[in-house]
Amino acid sequence: MRPAELRYTRALTTEDLGQLLARGDATPMAGGQGLMRDLRNRSMVVSTLVDISRLTELAYVKEDGDALEIGAVTTLAAVAADGHVAARCAALATAAARVADVQIRNRGTVGGNVCGSWLPSTWSNDVGVVLAACDGSLLVQNGAEVRTLNAREFLAARSNPLAARDFIRALRFPLAAGSAYVRLSRRWADASIGSAAAFVDRVDGRLRVGLAVGRISERPLALDSVARTIEADGIDSPTVGEACAAATSSVEFADSVQADAEYRRSVLPVIVTRSVREAMTAGGIQ
Amino acid sequence: MSTTTDHASLASSDDEAAPRNTVIVELTVNGERRRAEVPGRQLFSDFIRTDCGLTGTHTGCDDGRCGACTLHVDGQPMKPCMMFTAQADGCQVATVESLGTPEQLSPLQAAFKKHHGLQCGYCTPGMLMSAQALLERNPSPTEDDVRKAITGNICRCTGYQNIVDSILAAAADARGETYTPPSGAGAHPAESDGWVGKGIERPTDNRLLTGYGHYTADDLPVGTLYTAVLRSPHAHARIVRVDTSKALAMDGVDYVLTGQDAKDTWNPFPPTINLGYVLNESWPLAVDKAVYQGEPIAAVAARDPYLAEDALAAIEVEYEILTPITTIEQSLEGSVKVYDDWDSNIGMDVAFEDGDVDGAFARAAHVVRHSFHHHRYTAAPMEARVTLASYDRGSGDLRIDMSTQSAHQCRTLFSQILGMPEARIQVVVKDVGGGFGIKLQIYDDVLPVMLSLKTGKPVIWVETREENFLSGIHARDYDADLECAFDEDGRILALTGDWIGDAGCDGTNRAHGIGQIHVALFYGSGNYKVPAYRARGRGVVTNKAPYGPYRGYGKDVANQSIERLMDVAAKQIGLEPNELRRRNFIQPGEFPYEILTGPIYDSGNYPELLRMAEEAMGHVNFKARQEAALAEGIYLGLGYAMMLEPAGGSVPNSVFNANETATLRMMPEGDFLLLTGMQDIGQGITTAYAQIIADEMNVDPSDVKVICGDTDKVPYGLGAWSSRGGAFGMSSSAEAARALMEKLRKIAAHMLELDPFDLEPRHGGFDGPDGKSIDYRQIGNGVHLWPGPIATVPKGVMANLEETYTWQSKMVRWIPTDKGSLSIYTNHSSGCFAAEVEVDVETGQTTVTRIYAAHDCGKVVNPTIVDGQVHGGIAQGIGAILNEELRYDEQGNLLNTSLWTYMVPQATDVPRIGVGHLESPSPFTTLGTKGMGEGGPVGTPAAVMNAVENALAPLGVELTETPLSPDRMLKMIAAGRATS
Ligand SMILES: Cc1cc2nc3c(=O)[nH]c(=O)nc-3n(C[C@H](O)[C@H](O)[C@@H](O)COP(=O)(O)OP(=O)(O)OC[C@H]3O[C@@H](n4cnc5c(N)ncnc54)[C@H](O)[C@@H]3O)c2cc1C
């Protein structure tokens, strides 16, 4: 299975990129590790690909205020290996390290990963789950204008919310004392069959929790009401399971060859609890 | 990065100019600078293999899962099948060819060779590139680091253990340390004086490790056309109209073949097996109706693979969708039929009864029932099917290079389908990237051959991974119903078994899968004494892919049935499962032992195998560990399964005969050429056979070249299946050597003017009395050159230096008794497999933490190779029982068509494997060897299931469905909790 006819071009600066996207028929390609599968089985046909992987200005990790900002074309491998990310945001480090395998992570980018939900043959999005849990945001550029998008809204969209000339500059992850990412899969390097990201803090002596799950349904899903229950009742409370059920009563659980919908429903409270416990331990929170 | 120009970037091009369909790239590959204009859509893997000719970079999938293609881009491992060539512009690229050469392996490559880190070698280049990158970034990796670093590289042969050891050894070596792999417990074959019994390294590895292997897709004649196959999207559909005119009119398209065209020109598939089965009439492409999703509808031959695929979209097909049959129940019900001219959907219905079964059940103290459904799965070798056909218009000769296990069998089948004189056809098998049973017969493989005959040009078909799942061989998928009568003490009085296999659309012609249920019927009693036995085996057709052999061929069905039954029965009777096994074993003193259905078990020591396994697993201490873990909420389980591996199958009325031929030829210079009809598919027979010849002829293995897989060179032979190498291949080779030895002795005696009895064989020649001595070289030169045969060869001896021996199995009995017993296997290897598991009852996930096999395949020729076979088989068995499942939906759509969804094990899924050996030589083969290699997938699944059931005993779970996927497990756990 090989791609249909297409044109390839490359942007070396964000200005280049802006101009190329302005033509209207171009699709940005970062690592290509998400796109290629669909291009090869021709479930996706594009007219022009713009390679953005060499936009060095968008490959960075920096701490900015109380958030970690990661340039969109930073590879998953770079994020996974970054000591600063590991120290400040364990959930992100773990999620980046759990995408696919070494080879794919060497090309795949965080920006491409969070757009994974809208590719025809996959809805993988490990980094997106973390971004949703911490209630992060995306910096999106269109022409000369840069705007901030709420990540939860972005990630929950049915189809890609970016306009034709938009591209993602960076992802912003607000930090917390402790965070963790728990991921179930059939094999180690395999699509997740349910993952949970948790961010925990103590603010004025009170527990604060940020929570999201992935691959339970087809989009990363923030679980605010469950987070509130945990904050109020503690992680060991039986109400946590009830809150999970209530929060997802209208969610369509995903069915896949790897795991059926019933499975995802059953493991939801398990991964939620495990991720929060792990985040609490990591953050030194009792 | 060294380039300064950036051809593809906007920065260097005119703002107004639209980007073009081609791109100019400049990059450095293995130190050599290259500049090329390539299509924008060109995959980097194609550039490397085709434009650069670096065929060490293999491809095993279409979507980035297998890792066979792994190379380095700017020092980092990447998958070029997931890249456009344009993305590598300006980069430094290194492929496997950059590591070492066949003459001078790199330290990592040398470690792979030493630790037997490769079998077929197909995954090896990618594996090496991943490992090399790991060692460059981490010189002291742990075993866990290594396993995680290679999760992007799938190996289907080795079970990973030897790969992991190779990498750890290379790392230790670079640090100036020595690595000793933790070895498996138990007995090992005694160190041998001769070559037989030594775990020597495989000389073939040097080329497989360095990119010098020759797989079928690696060497293409100039002007080769590429095949793309249009396949039915429907499981069951009438074909109303096929219009290929638009495709045919496309630039670069040479020919489009349809079912009708093929039917008008050639013959239907001939049957490959028929023991009273119902046969179908089918053609290589569907003619009137498609009977499975993925059945070929049309095949395109085009100038390049991209154009061939473009053309598929231009073929118009009109279907009338019919109701598909997707389950055994629907097939038995029979209101819809797969084949309109059949009376029902039942392709096979066979039965056997001997002994007083009803009486035994009437007087039994315990009657135990166990029923289960076993899922469908497949071999998924890392190299899928590949066939290259070159029809020579001038001579009328047809050469077919293909990745197969059985060159001659394929040649005959090609001749029958094409109606072409067989001598005109040459089948050539070079390196084969794994087979495991699915590369035995031909069906889609004939498409490029037909296209070559139609176009007069060489045509290649490289099967995509999707095609391999859709239309490659499927196996297992059966219902089992078992009932067993025991006396007070747990001794078996009678056994009944009823098996129904889902044979997909075909289990007799395209492939011979239906017979696996027949084999199950013969071997239902396993390693135990069963005085009365009643069995029925049925195979039904459905609208699924063809049914064929995959490492086990019914032995797995029998084994799974009896070994699960043993554990279920033990629980009911109130005995330890292994105690129940011991009470029923055929005893070591009772061999050869004929079971009721006719097979004769040659030798073995089942109680000792079980004892070895218990010792290795720390059986006596396990219960305490289990209880302590349970107190912490951790569910540990230990399970055992005996393994019986009938090998060397020889089936009447089939293409599976009971003989094999070897020719051993001495060169005038005194070295040897062994020509065998057996086939090396990565399992290493060329090394093992050289060891045998070396011992027989008193030379070194390096003095022996083994040739297989070229029908113009080697005698008619049936190839590698049914683990027949240990019986047929080894015996015929050894017998040919013995015959040649006698001939050489006579010639030597004649030349030395001595009596043949006065000669003593010695290394490379013979010694006689009074210091007289002669080398093979002198004999060879003497016969073929000077003084010539008249002076050197005694009367009555043919003046050549070769002997051909056809070895026939004496154990085969094809005339059935009045009860229907037959003997269709030569050897019976055996084993005891034991697994320890941990089950997470909250997530349903099962981890196999330890596994051990006590193994007995008679005389072991090369223990390293044998261990490698056991490892690889165990990994396949773990994958089979935990993850690998071919699942169809109700419309007959296959849901797993890639390695994303068909989950073969990665390095992180396989624990350390321990292997212990027992050697009970077979009295029925020349060297006491037995066939082996299928034991892993035969014994492992039941051992893992027994372990899981043992772990979940506190929750009252009985496992009746497979695989043990987490979703199924959670349901079974919930059901167990509800009833207990
Ligand atoms: C074998 C394999 C296993 C995988 N396993 C996983 C997994 O476990 N978990 C997981 O989450 N993913 C997985 N993936 C999917 C994919 O690799 C990753 O999501 C990630 O690598 C995608 O990043 P990329 O840079 O390669 O994206 P690309 O393929 O380049 O792009 C993906 C999408 O994002 C868009 N895009 C990329 N960058 C930008 C930008 N800056 N602005 C606007 N749009 C942009 C593209 O237009 C495209 O629609 C796997 C892929 C493979 C091949």
Ligand code: FES
């Ligand atoms: S061919 Fe590249 S990963 Fe399979």
Ligand code: FES
């Ligand atoms: S040796 Fe790894 S796939 Fe064959």
